[in-house]
Amino acid sequence: MHRSRVYALLIDTPEADAADAVAFWSAALGVPAEPDSSHPQFTSLHGALPGIVTAVQSVDDAPRFHLDIETDDVEAETARLIALGAKQIARWLGCHVLRVPGGHLVCVLPVESDPELFAAEARVWP
Known part of the structure; x- marks a missing residue:
């Protein structure tokens, strides 16, 4: 048994356009932009x-949106999503990068959020 939840929505933007994209999305959504x-x-x-x-x-790469899914068992969550039709295309910094039906990307990564938030919001999978 393992748990997972959507952790992040990433707005992937070509490097040359990143500063303009940050300014746009920050203003459009009315939120501060903070570099990591x-x-x-x-x-x-x-x-x-x-x-x-x-x-x-x-x-x-090309502009797109992708989701990060955090989990307490990266291997089990990756296997679950592959069984649903995803295909693993890469690994990056401890996360598994999957292409899901429809062509979108999903990254499966270890829990990043506050443990209490994860415990409250994660779904349990057999």
Whole structure:
């Protein structure tokens, strides 16, 4: 048995457009933009979606949105999503990157949120 929840919505933006995207989304959503000092490719948009981390991520790829799913068992959650039709395409910093039916990306990562929030909001899977 393991637990998981949607942790973050990432707005993936080509590097050359990242600063403009951060300014746009910060103003459009009416929230502050704060660069992540430990991971400079991320700029947080605090409070954009209550309970969900929202950030602009500078990428070497096409613009898109993707979800991060946090879990207390990365291998089990990855296997569950693969059984539902996802395909693992990469690993990055301890997370599994999956392409799900429809072509969207999902990253499965260890629990990042406050343990109490995770315990209160995570779904339990057999």
